[in-house]
Amino acid sequence: MGSAGQLYMLYTCPFCWKVRGLLEHLDIKHERVQVNPMKSKKLPSAPEWKKVPIWIDDKEEIHVDSTPIMKHIDAVHNEGKLWSSEDEERRDKWMAWVDLHMSKATIPILYGSLGAALKTTTSVSKLENFGFFSKRLYAWAGFPIMWGIIAKKRVKKDGRTPKKLWHDLLDEFTNEFGGHTFFGGESPNLVDLAAFGYVRSISPYSQFSQLQDHKAGMKWYNAVEATLKV
Ligand SMILES: N[C@@H](CCC(=O)N[C@@H](CS)C(=O)NCC(=O)O)C(=O)O
The missing domain is CATH 3.40.30.10 (Glutaredoxin)
Structure with a gap:
């Protein structure tokens, strides 16, 4: 094919x-x-x-x-198998929850303090396909500071540390599994894969260790990862 x-x-x-x-x-x-x-x-x-x-x-x-x-x-x-569900209301509600809350939580953990912002932007400049000059510009010019300010505001407004925020989100999400391995039951569905994507986007950075001590979250994360054919 x-x-x-x-x-x-x-x-x-x-x-x-x-x-x-x-x-x-x-x-x-x-x-x-x-x-x-x-x-x-x-x-x-x-x-x-x-x-x-x-x-x-x-x-x-x-x-x-x-x-x-x-x-x-x-x-x-x-054949739409990952999106089909016996309980469409639950599925739609949690897809919206994942897209609203998990998407917002990535910036605070990656850029929430100036140190974190600098570390992250330096990694980003290595991982992305920048030209030679824009790479340096991105890592050392206004970006860490700009992101730092945005992220700091979000952290302050939320009141929780970025780590606590993630642990709360992973608690809330995994508590919804009703004893199953995944949100989708015994195999992941599209909601699992969306949530997995947000969590995985943090995995290239050192801040990922702050998520790795969430036991139920990591059990789920590793179980989804094991289904990937890479
Ligand atoms: N709701 C969109 C959001 C996509 C998005 O914000 N992508 C960012 C990169 S992480 C982007 O391309 N931003 C460029 C821009 O907003 O001009 C999605 O889920 O695909």
Whole structure:
């Protein structure tokens, strides 16, 4: 089988990790196009969408926005099995919960203090496909400070440390499993894979250790990871 499509992505983008995890779970052959973060205006999508991930399928059709992309890939390549559910209300409620709360929690843990922000931006500049000069600019110019300020505001508003925030989210999520291994029961569904993507997007950084001491969370995380065909 040829390639099912192209994923335009940034390595460090949590929304891209969601789609990557699904593609790996379903073992779908695809190409990854790592965009230059300084040149996002050159993305192939419609003019009104300047964000990654973007999925271009083998018919050259463009799909945007991570959760709709995941649903589309599941529908086309997996008969919609990961999204189908006996309890659609529960599924929809928790997909929205994951997209609202977990997406917001990645910035505070990665950029929540100036030290963390510097460490993260230095890693980002190594992981992403920057040009030589913009790499240095990104790591050492205003970015750590800018992100630091945004993240600090969020941490202050929330009142919890980023670690406590993540532990609370993982408590809340895993408590919803009702004794099963996954949100989806005995195998992960699309809600598991979306949540997994957000958590996995933190895994390249040293701050991930703050999540690794959440026992139930890591049990679930490792169980999802074991289903990936990479
Ligand atoms: N709701 C979107 C969010 C995507 C998003 O915000 N992506 C970021 C990178 S992590 C981006 O491309 N930002 C560029 C911009 O907003 O111009 C999704 O789930 O795909």
